[in-house]
Amino acid sequence: MFKDLVKKSRSYRSFQPGKTLSLEVLRELCDTARFAPAATNLQPLKYRLVYKEEERKNLLALTYWAGSLGIKLPPDGHEPAGYIVICHDTSLSVEKPIFLMDVGIAAQTMMLAAAERRLGGCMLGAFKPEDVSACLGLPEGLNPKLILAFGTPDETVVLTEVKDRVKYYRDEHNVHYVPKRSLDEIIL
Numbered sequence: 674m675f676k677d678l679v680k681k682s683r684s685y686r687s688f689q690p691g692k693t694l695s696l697e698v699l700r701e702l703c704d705t706a707r708f709a710p711a712a713t714n715l716q717p718l719k720y721r722l723v724y725k726e727e728e729r730k731n732l733l734a735l736t737y738w739a740g741s742l743g744i745k746l747p748p749d750g751h752e753p754a755g756y757i758v759i760c761h762d763t764s765l766s767v768e769k770p771i772f773l774m775d776v777g778i779a780a781q782t783m784m785l786a787a788a789e790r791r792l793g794g795c796m797l798g799a800f801k802p803e804d805v806s807a808c809l810g811l812p813e814g815l816n817p818k819l820i821l822a823f824g825t826p827d828e829t830v831v832l833t834e835v836k837d838r839v840k841y842y843r844d845e846h847n848v849h850y851v852p853k854r855s856l857d858e859i860i861l
């Protein structure tokens with residue numbers, strides 16, 4: 674059931690060591706996203722694939738993971754196997770807020786495609802675009818909007834229903850809990 678895939682596709686912040694991610698798989702995720710809807714069908718998004726060890730290490734250092742938990746994520750040795758950096762190509766269109774919707778649609782499409790392959794990952798919006806551009810040698814006009822990290826998940830994430838808080842939390846076994854609002858609460 675499609676809903677099960679959506680529920681399985683959580684934000685994972687620890688990945689199995691030694692599991693590589695081929696360039697072909699990253700390309701396949703992009704090949705799925707390119708069929709997604711796009712505002713006025715301008716399709717200004719471009720994708721920078723990051724899979725080589727040195728580049729992965731440098732990019733990771735520019736990202737922030739669940740800072741409010743106060744623990745090191747991903748843990749040492751459990752880093753993502755690859756990344757897709759979603760960029761806006763200003764040679765195709767000026768940046769407008771509506772294209773951020775394209776970014777979200779493309780991102781979730783890739784996360785679901787990854788989940789179908791038993792991969793997992795995390796969307797990362799907390800980074801300084803200029804630092805990521807410099808790190809990856811992105812040419813002028815290709816502006817990073819969102820980073821997707823991928824790997825084989827190595828942690829347990831549990832969906833719960835919102836009671837008193839929406840903030841995610843962990844228990845003493847490092848199980849990660851994500852409260853979601855109930856259906857009755859979100860339907861107007």
Ligand SMILES: Cc1cc2nc3c(=O)[nH]c(=O)nc-3n(C[C@H](O)[C@H](O)[C@H](O)COP(=O)(O)O)c2cc1C
Pocket residue numbers: 682683684685737738739740795796797798799800830841851
């Ligand atoms: C646009 C966007 C940006 C995000 N940026 C970060 C980030 O920089 N670091 C991080 O650890 N998680 C980030 N997340 C993941 C959220 O924290 C996560 O989606 C939320 O806690 C709910 O968990 P779930 O994805 O398992 O439902 C981001 C998610 C979205 C949609």
